[in-house]
Amino acid sequence: MEIISFPTPGLGDTSYLLVHEGLGVLVDPQRDIDRFLAEAARRDVDLRFVLETHLHNDYVSGGEQAALRAGAELVLPAAAAPAYRHTPAFHLEDIKGEAGLSLRPIHTPGHTPEHTSYLVLIDGEPQAVFSGGSLLVAAAGRPDLLGPERAGTLAKLQHGSLHRLADLPPEVTLLPTHGAGSFCTTTGALRTTSTIGDERETNPLLAIAGADEFAERLMAAPAPIPAFYRYMGPANTIGVPPMPPTASPILTPSDLDDLPADTAVVDMRPRAVASRGFLPGSTLIELADDFGSWTGWLTSRGLPLALVAEVDQDVTEAVTQLAQIGVDTVAGVITDPGAAATASFALLELDDFAQSLSDPDSQLLDVRMPSEHDAVAVPGAVWRFLPDLFTDGIPAELDPAKPVHIACGSGRRALIAASLLHRNGFTPAVLTGAGIPHLATALEGAK
Incomplete structure (x- = not known):
């Protein structure tokens, strides 16, 4: 056997x-x-x-x-x-x-x-x-x-x-x-x-x-x-129908005008690329093993999806992950957002992120799971679990007139949160390559 x-x-x-x-x-x-x-x-x-x-x-x-x-x-x-x-x-x-x-x-x-x-x-x-x-x-x-x-x-x-x-x-x-x-x-x-x-x-x-x-x-x-x-x-x-085709039509940003108005745009490019220029209103979810889970969790069920990807990214993998949870509504993929990618925000490594928090106008948003927050927290940070940002809204304590620094465990979830805050008129900055536990240690050491 x-x-x-x-x-x-x-x-x-x-x-x-x-x-x-x-x-x-x-x-x-x-x-x-x-x-x-x-x-x-x-x-x-x-x-x-x-x-x-x-x-x-x-x-x-x-x-x-x-x-x-x-x-x-x-x-x-x-x-x-x-x-x-x-x-x-x-x-x-x-x-x-x-x-x-x-x-x-x-x-x-x-x-x-x-x-x-x-x-x-x-x-x-x-x-x-x-x-x-x-x-x-x-x-x-x-x-x-x-x-x-x-x-x-x-x-x-x-x-x-x-x-x-x-x-x-x-x-x-x-x-x-x-x-x-x-x-x-x-x-x-x-x-x-x-x-x-x-x-x-x-x-x-x-x-x-x-x-x-x-x-x-x-x-x-x-x-x-x-x-x-x-x-x-x-x-x-x-009963579940067979897998949908995993090949996706190539779209241009202007093709979005021909799709239903409630089409969700999900940018799966690496954070270093996407944060420098993305389509306004899109949600940034990097392609990884859990891409389908986060997309299925944070986007509305049954609505069409348009993906934004690098030319060499595995779009078939992304579509497969979505199909595994019954999301069969991918309308196509944009591989060249070009001049339409006018939105951006900063990615900061740990030292620069910690230093930027010394600005009295800075605000810190923690988007980790409840169990993570219970284990380690940064005093003064506003906490809201990432999916709750999408369902319950952005915490009222955050002032859109001031920059919002966002952290999670590594930057992956913070990136998603930053795209939502940007869509709502905030100026976000994301801690990348590190998370709240690292930040808590760095801030404690700086005292």
Whole structure:
């Protein structure tokens, strides 16, 4: 038996292809299914099953389309009851394959009510478990993504599910879908795979004996929930269409006049380029692993998008990331903004940024996550988490007549915030290459 991992770093998720004597099992595939099917073809694998552990909250699934393309059997938790053809997985009712391969569904509610893990058996011997969003490496799947009303009940169910999986033999390999970088986890797991034995010894959540205490721990400091999550579960229930084309038409700035007035312009160029000249009103989100997540979180759902990119940037990657969360509205890409790029603001390295704060008119805006702000803060800074700037507005404490210095952890989120403030008449400057913790140390040392 061999297991091939397919990470999607920007979403903090991993899909898997299990191969046993020429037979294949695909688990929790993302929407861009060509990478999975190509690997199966390269290995001459007969893909027999596509498994879904739950109706995903963080991405739209490629499970249905992968099964249709490969002629495989699509398996979902029985309680998921999606609107498309599938085989329902019932608790402890084995799904028989060939060559001694069996898949044993284990109902593990908590992350979602229907959540089901799959124990892999070869000749009756447990080998690995695909745990989806249940037992994770040093963590557990969040119980609050379906709303606060259900979070308490789901958290208590998650307690039982984790211990159900922990009762498996210690040598069983643990293969969760969610991991480092995912907003579906309760803590920041640093690895993506483990064993049941290792988790028994090291997972702090398994040391909590009572379901009530466990639930309180999970819900004590909930992380933000990306705005696009609310669309993922419903999409995965009714069915997700195939991937859209990843090739995008080339646009000029004047072509924006022919697009709907509510078209969002997202500039994905490197910060050093974009900050020197960008189209007024655009949002600056550098292309990186989490480009799709930030774009889906900060732009309005269903509206057309126009991208601005360098000629040599991977626009296909950007469009793929957007499609993974169901954003199929890219109208085209501008690779030469030219003279229309009249907006700009300053990027400052740490020393210059700290020095500029000595100006009595300077203002400091911190746009990090709540947990980051709780860990380290700069006295006198105005704090508002980046997505809240877009939904709740710019803090009233900030004076548009005075410069606003913006910082986060490295400059990536501060860049996005600066483009929003510029659009609203402010004069921003961004700390680049460093973040609030570095700034706090520098300012303390300068006293």
